[in-house]
Amino acid sequence: MEKIKLGPQTLLFPMPAVLVGSKVNGIANFMTAAWCCIASHKPPALSVAIRESRFTMKGIEENGSFSINVPSASLVKKVDFCGIYSGKKKDKSKIFQVDYGVLKTAPLIQECPVNLECKVIHSIKLGSHTLIVGEIIETYINDNCLTDGNADAEKIDPLVYSPGTIQYQRLGEVIGRAFHIGKE
Amino acid sequence: MEKIKLGPQTLLFPMPAVLVGSKVNGIANFMTAAWCCIASHKPPALSVAIRESRFTMKGIEENGSFSINVPSASLVKKVDFCGIYSGKKKDKSKIFQVDYGVLKTAPLIQECPVNLECKVIHSIKLGSHTLIVGEIIETYINDNCLTDGNADAEKIDPLVYSPGTIQYQRLGEVIGRAFHIGKE
Numbered sequence: 001m002e003k004i005k006l007g008p009q010t011l012l013f014p015m016p017a018v019l020v021g022s023k024v025n026g027i028a029n030f031m032t033a034a035w036c037c038i039a040s041h042k043p044p045a046l047s048v049a050i051r052e053s054r055f056t057m058k059g060i061e062e063n064g065s066f067s068i069n070v071p072s073a074s075l076v077k078k079v080d081f082c083g084i085y086s087g088k089k090k091d092k093s094k095i096f097q098v099d100y101g102v103l104k105t106a107p108l109i110q111e112c113p114v115n116l117e118c119k120v121i122h123s124i125k126l127g128s129h130t131l132i133v134g135e136i137i138e139t140y141i142n143d144n145c146l147t148d149g150n151a152d153a154e155k156i157d158p159l160v161y162s163p164g165t166i167q168y169q170r171l172g173e174v175i176g177r178a179f180h181i182g183k184e
Numbered sequence: 185m186e187k188i189k190l191g192p193q194t195l196l197f198p199m200p201a202v203l204v205g206s207k208v209n210g211i212a213n214f215m216t217a218a219w220c221c222i223a224s225h226k227p228p229a230l231s232v233a234i235r236e237s238r239f240t241m242k243g244i245e246e247n248g249s250f251s252i253n254v255p256s257a258s259l260v261k262k263v264d265f266c267g268i269y270s271g272k273k274k275d276k277s278k279i280f281q282v283d284y285g286v287l288k289t290a291p292l293i294q295e296c297p298v299n300l301e302c303k304v305i306h307s308i309k310l311g312s313h314t315l316i317v318g319e320i321i322e323t324y325i326n327d328n329c330l331t332d333g334n335a336d337a338e339k340i341d342p343l344v345y346s347p348g349t350i351q352y353q354r355l356g357e358v359i360g361r362a363f364h365i366g367k368e
Contacts, residue, residue: 002327003294008228009323011298011335012221013254013342014198014355017362037196037221039233040310044192047231047315049223070197076359080366110187114195124306126317128226133308133315139193143186151195151348158197160344160355161362164335168365171198171344172356175260178201178345181352182264 010035010163017079017161017168020048021067021098021107022059028093028107031056032083034161035129036068044136045121049129055087060120060132063105068134070114072157073170079159080168102138113156115140194219194347201263201345201352204232205251205282205291206243212277212291215240216267218345219313220252228320229305233313239271241314244304247289250318254298256341257354263343264352286322297340299324 015034022029035049046068050057060066071079078095085092097110101117108115118134145155153171160169199218206213219233230252234241244250255263262279269276281294285301292299302318329339337355344353 001294003299003324004327004330006323006325006335008320009300009335010222010225010228010230010320011254011300011323011325012200012202012230012252013298013335013337013340014200014344015221016196016198018196035222037199037231037233038194038219039231039315040313041194042312043310044194045310046194046196047221047223047233049221049231068196070195073359077366077368080360080362080364082366084363084366110185114197115187116193116195122308122310124308124317126224126227126229126306129224131223131231131317133310136192136194139190139195140187141190141195143188146188147349150350151190151193151197153197153346153349153351153353156197159359160198162337162355162358165331165337166334166362167337167358168360168362169337169358170356171346172354174346174351174353175257175343176264176352178264178350178352179268180264181261182266182268184261 015161017159019069019082019109020056021069022056023063023105023107024055024059028098029056029059029087030082030092032079039133045133047131047133049131052130064120065103065106066118067106067108068116069109069112071112071159073159076159076168113142113145199345201343203253203266203293204240205253206240207247207289207291208239208243212282213240213243213271214266214276216263223317229317231315231317233315236314248304249287249290250302251290251292252300253293253296254342255296257343260343260352297326297329
């Protein structure tokens, strides 16, 4: 097997395809993000990398809050739409049914099976992107996406973003129990 | 559809299952991480959340460098092993074939189809976890994982970690081209 050097690349597999929500000028707006992950257990927190110029960022800075919405694969066209068009030019507030939770300024997409309501606790300007760290204030899940009280990825049927070939995929077969299969 | 409140939970779908490598006391060590994502395009950077007590963290702090290695699904048992056992008790330097790149202190797993060599540029103590932001200095990929010069997720066959049900999955079917399907 030969290894090829690609130079510094932003390649990681898999990436999620989530919708970041914020309220801009009083209206819900959403952008698609693949650069999002959990950042801490206590406090429960996540990070998402966003360009400063993004319309969604305006709302995050204004309110100090945002939402992360995990879409199902069936929402792929709407998710991609939110990644292509800016809220500066397209009103994205009517694409989904929107509700608000504890924070009142983090729009939660009702069609998405998992919603995380977040309060900004850190904002780190890195260059092209600012890394927003949000404390997770509340988590919402569709009741039909739980198995024995646990979030079930197979029922959530999340979208996967694959960089490189630039496509969306679904999850595939289960291949083992974590914190278990490695003991064999 | 009824929404259930779970309280603040560290739930996101999908999550990767990558191996974080560092050199501790001169020896390569690896830990499994699911809380890792790209953080910036320019400079190319990624973030990974690690507990301060982790053996791997010692090496990251000592050298200011680390690697992120994307394993294929076939490595699932070794990946899980690295998530269960600490380098304090098990020598993990012999599990994989290890090489070094530009930084000399970021161990690169040869069996993993994608390797990212990183230099620490930020370290943000959040509580239980420290968010390490690393500039990506070099990216390596197996030549048989490229299609028309682009990293191909289907050839890489990465591991997916699904929290909630706590299991590993593979990627599934391609459902659309990103930045394209949303125009329909």
